[in-house]
Amino acid sequence: xxxxxxxxIVGRVFEWIALGATLFGLVVLALLLFDVxxxxxxxxxxxxxxxxxxxxxxxxxxxxALLGTLWVMGLTALFAVPLxxxxxxxxxxxAPRNRLTRLIELNINNLAGVPSIIYGLLGLELxxxxxxxxxxILAGALTLSLLILPILITASREALRAxxxxxxxxxxxxxxxxxxxxxxxxxxxxxxxxxxGMILALxxxxxxxxxxxxxxALTFIAFDPRGPLDPFTVLPIQxxxxxxxxxxxxxxxxxGAILVLLTVLLSMNxxxxxLRNRLQRRYRW
Amino acid sequence: xxxxxxxxxxxxxxxxxRGMAARWRELGExxxxxxxxxxxxxxxxxxxxxxxxxxxxxxxxxxxVSLIEFLTxxxxxxxxxxxxxxxxxxxxxxxxxxAVALAxxxxxxxxxxxxxxxxxxxxxxxxxxxxxxVLAGIPTVVYGYFALLFVTPLLKRIIPGLETFNALSAGLTxxxxxxxxxxxxxxxxLYAxxxxxxxxxxxxxxxxxxxxxxVVIPAALSGIVASFILAAxxxxxxxxxxxxxxxxxxILTLDPRRAIETMTAYIVxxxxxDVPHGTLEFRTIxxxxxxxxxxxxxxxxxxxxxxxxxxxxxx
Amino acid sequence: MEGKTGMEEIVLEAQDLTVYYDGRxxxxxxxxxxxxxxxxxxxxxSGCGKSTLLRCFNRMNDLIPSARVVGRVLFEGIDLYxxxxxxxxxxxxxxxxFQKPNPFPKSIYxxxxxxxxxxxxxxxxxxxxxxxxxxxxxxxxxxxxDKLHQNALTLSGGQQQRLxxxxxxxxxxxxxxxxxxxxxxxxxxxxxxxxxxxxxxxRYTIVIVTHNMQQAARVSDxxxxxxAGEDRVGRLIEFGPTQQIFTRPRDRRTEDYITGRFG
Numbered sequence: 001x002x003x004x005x006x007x008x009i010v011g012r013v014f015e016w017i018a019l020g021a022t023l024f025g026l027v028v029l030a031l032l033l034f035d036v037x038x039x040x041x042x043x044x045x046x047x048x049x050x051x052x053x054x055x056x057x058x059x060x061x062x063x064x065a066l067l068g069t070l071w072v073m074g075l076t077a078l079f080a081v082p083l084x085x086x087x088x089x090x091x092x093x094x095a096p097r098n099r100l101t102r103l104i105e106l107n108i109n110n111l112a113g114v115p116s117i118i119y120g121l122l123g124l125e126l127x128x129x130x131x132x133x134x135x136x137i138l139a140g141a142l143t144l145s146l147l148i149l150p151i152l153i154t155a156s157r158e159a160l161r162a163x164x165x166x167x168x169x170x171x172x173x174x175x176x177x178x179x180x181x182x183x184x185x186x187x188x189x190x191x192x193x194x195x196x197g198m199i200l201a202l203x204x205x206x207x208x209x210x211x212x213x214x215x216x217a218l219t220f221i222a223f224d225p226r227g228p229l230d231p232f233t234v235l236p237i238q239x240x241x242x243x244x245x246x247x248x249x250x251x252x253x254x255x256g257a258i259l260v261l262l263t264v265l266l267s268m269n270x271x272x273x274x275l276r277n278r279l280q281r282r283y284r285w
Numbered sequence: 286x287x288x289x290x291x292x293x294x295x296x297x298x299x300x301x302x303r304g305m306a307a308r309w310r311e312l313g314e315x316x317x318x319x320x321x322x323x324x325x326x327x328x329x330x331x332x333x334x335x336x337x338x339x340x341x342x343x344x345x346x347x348x349x350v351s352l353i354e355f356l357t358x359x360x361x362x363x364x365x366x367x368x369x370x371x372x373x374x375x376x377x378x379x380x381x382x383x384a385v386a387l388a389x390x391x392x393x394x395x396x397x398x399x400x401x402x403x404x405x406x407x408x409x410x411x412x413x414x415x416x417x418x419v420l421a422g423i424p425t426v427v428y429g430y431f432a433l434l435f436v437t438p439l440l441k442r443i444i445p446g447l448e449t450f451n452a453l454s455a456g457l458t459x460x461x462x463x464x465x466x467x468x469x470x471x472x473x474x475l476y477a478x479x480x481x482x483x484x485x486x487x488x489x490x491x492x493x494x495x496x497x498x499x500v501v502i503p504a505a506l507s508g509i510v511a512s513f514i515l516a517a518x519x520x521x522x523x524x525x526x527x528x529x530x531x532x533x534x535x536i537l538t539l540d541p542r543r544a545i546e547t548m549t550a551y552i553v554x555x556x557x558x559d560v561p562h563g564t565l566e567f568r569t570i571x572x573x574x575x576x577x578x579x580x581x582x583x584x585x586x587x588x589x590x591x592x593x594x595x596x597x598x599x600x
Numbered sequence: 601m602e603g604k605t606g607m608e609e610i611v612l613e614a615q616d617l618t619v620y621y622d623g624r625x626x627x628x629x630x631x632x633x634x635x636x637x638x639x640x641x642x643x644x645x646s647g648c649g650k651s652t653l654l655r656c657f658n659r660m661n662d663l664i665p666s667a668r669v670v671g672r673v674l675f676e677g678i679d680l681y682x683x684x685x686x687x688x689x690x691x692x693x694x695x696x697x698f699q700k701p702n703p704f705p706k707s708i709y710x711x712x713x714x715x716x717x718x719x720x721x722x723x724x725x726x727x728x729x730x731x732x733x734x735x736x737x738x739x740x741x742x743x744x745x746d747k748l749h750q751n752a753l754t755l756s757g758g759q760q761q762r763l764x765x766x767x768x769x770x771x772x773x774x775x776x777x778x779x780x781x782x783x784x785x786x787x788x789x790x791x792x793x794x795x796x797x798x799x800x801x802x803r804y805t806i807v808i809v810t811h812n813m814q815q816a817a818r819v820s821d822x823x824x825x826x827x828a829g830e831d832r833v834g835r836l837i838e839f840g841p842t843q844q845i846f847t848r849p850r851d852r853r854t855e856d857y858i859t860g861r862f863g
Contacts, residue, residue, distance in 0.1 A: 115522025207424025
């Protein structure tokens with residue numbers, strides 16, 4: 001009897017510890033958000049968004065970083081999405097089960113775990129140096145495209161796999177070619193899922209700074225980028241730069257920029273969740 | 286009669302025979318497949334590109350600096366007048382921050398996986414799981430800010446002798462970042478353990494805790510180990526947190542209160558500086574990158590192997 | 601094992617047909633003649649390879665990478681597995697309806713128009729005409745003519761299956777292959793499909809796979825009975841006019857199955 005009670009108490013205590021561990025991360029998250037908001041809310045203003053960086057903290061803004069982020073993300077989406085979807089289509093709809101396919105899959109799995117700064121070294125040598133793109137938006141977007149490709153491929157494959165086999169069979173039985181089946185029946189159904197994966201992949205890219213620092217994205221840009229071959233900075237690099245300064249004034253600017261970055265990320269993620277829910281409601285067999 | 290059947294047959298034969306249109310259509314299909322195949326091969330080219338780039342820049346480095354010196358010299362001072370090229374301080378610095386991160390993330394991540402898979406009511410789980418994923422979606426530069434401007438000042442009040450830049454804050458913050466990685470992968474592994482196994486243990490009078498610790502965790506052990514390995518790989522490769530909060534001082538120490546430098550932070554340091562491309566000093570980042578790549582590659586492949594194997598077991 | 605088809609004109613013929621999955625035979629040595637404008641039922645217990653055989657007739661087995669087909673399938677005297685045969689054309693001429701209704705998640709109109717569209721028919725009026733004709737032929741027109749642009753998934757199961765039949769008719773096939781087309785439907789919807797099959801048999805040759813013996817007896821003119829042996833390889837046991845198979849089977853195993861003494 002005594003023994004049984006003890007077992008029960010131990011079990012109860014363990015459950016509380018496990019719950020505590022689960023909540024630990026969330027508490028830290030709350031602390032982080034609170035600290036950023038406490039420090040950064042005060043600097044948020046129209047002029048913070050529209051001013052260039054400055055030597056004087058109170059005058060510094062994120063205009064060039066925001067524009068740089070928009071440019072880099074736009075081009076990254078342009079390169080990575082078609083490539084990732086095409087690769088996913090090949091692997092799900094065409095690839096024979098052989099060694100080459102296994103090699104490709106192993107590669108994608110491994111690339112997902114390669115440190116992002118290694119992609120920076122690749123981008124530096126390949127895009128910045130060999131292709132002579134210099135420290136441009138284009139070089140940054142190409143580097144980030146390679147970085148998010150594994151995420152995009154994996155997400156797109158899942159979306160394609162969720163399309164029922166019976167749909168493909170129906171189209172094949174009507175004399176459709178493989179590409180017609182994919183183009184007219186499979187892709188439209190998989191589209192919301194692919195879109196969700198795309199947004200999540202881009203939200204990974206938007207927070208990246210290490211590979212862009214490696215390829216030489218600048219930390220101080222006081223003009224608007226006009227084309228893909230212009231030098232650039234992005235929000236995370238601007239944040240990194242301000243955090244690394246000793247003056248507290250820059251730290252509050254960093255917190256303000258973090259608030260902007262997190263707002264963008266939050267809206268992207270909400271959009272992804274919204275799309276996913278819509279997808280689940282629309283197609284039910 | 287005979288004649289009509291034959292001519293009918295000929296008509297049909299003509300219809301099924303691949304004509305010009307069918308041949309063009311097949312060519313188009315083949316072209317599309319070729320384009321898609323090329324897209325899939327980009328991942329292979331990327332890996333080849335990484336290896337090639339690292340090799341091309343690291344080989345001239347190792348022609349000047351012997352591998353023995355690189356691996357055994359206890360000092361790393363390539364940017365100073367008195368140059369030493371021993372990677373040990375960077376490796377130990379990386380090891381130190383990663384060890385701190387894992388010491389936090391492994392128990393917390395595993396416990397939360399156990400809670401989510403064995404204890405949490407499905408409604409609680411539906412809220413907690415995506416909430417934990419948010420942690421993984423926060424940009425690392427934000428964690429770097431948090432480590433330097435929140436965690437360090439906080440720890441300074443408790444731990445005397447903590448330097449402004451230190452391995453401890455960076456490691457702990459990194460640990461928080463990789464909790465979701467461990468908890469979600471471990472939970473997958475716990476979840477894959479068949480219910481029949483749990484029921485068998487309950488039938489023998491085991492409590493929930495005993496079922497979790499003696500039955501479910503051992504059965505899911507390979508998946509849990511794989512999640513730890515991936516977390517280690519992630520910690521070794523993490524850049525911004527350590528670049529911001531751990532310092533840029535490559536010293537050989539195991540004291541987490543001190544400023545150190547990791548391999549990744551060194552690459553950032555050189556990238557931000559004005560070391561000219563093509564010099565021995567600049568090539569150091571590729572030598573360091575090569576070590577970093579090989580280390581994470583080994584860990585990733587090991588984890589992929591383990592995951593593939595345990596998926597087979599329960600399929 | 602070739603059954604009696606008397607004076608009927610033969611449209612489809614399997615000659616010594618064997619299908620391997622991963623190198624292991626699933627069905628073996630099938631000889632079967634399908635007469636024109638008749639309904640031929642393939643019956644047998646599950647796992648006997650009925651569907652595998654059916655899928656040989658429009659080369660759907662090509663889609664399974666591990667499947668290998670040996671032997672010949674003659675359609676109007678042409679070997680469908682011959683070297684220069686256009687698979688796309690084969691599938692247009694030999695339509696298929698599946699076990700579970702599988703309309704595309706698009707409008708009713710687009711479901712029927714898909715086949716003609718991918719053949720290059722763009723003319724709106726011609727498409728309208730085809731859609732109406734096929735829906736009429738599938739006895740669905742009156743129920744859907746006012747909501748042609750509604751999503752097909754809003755239809756009931758029985759309506760969806762008739763839509764799938766209309767969709768198959770739109771490529772102007774000569775043969776319709778039906779893989780247990782009523783197994784997912786309620787009795788009333790099943791009855792409608794069976795009536796429709798009898799109606800369609802005036803113009804089309806129909807091959808239906810069913811595990812429902814009453815259904816085979818009700819709708820088919822000819823019946824083929826398949827059975828997997830101890831080796832789990834499906835073989836054709838007996839083929840003949842439906843009435844004869846059900847009243848005077850010649851093989852003991854057919855009789856056991858028909859009378860329910862089997863398994």
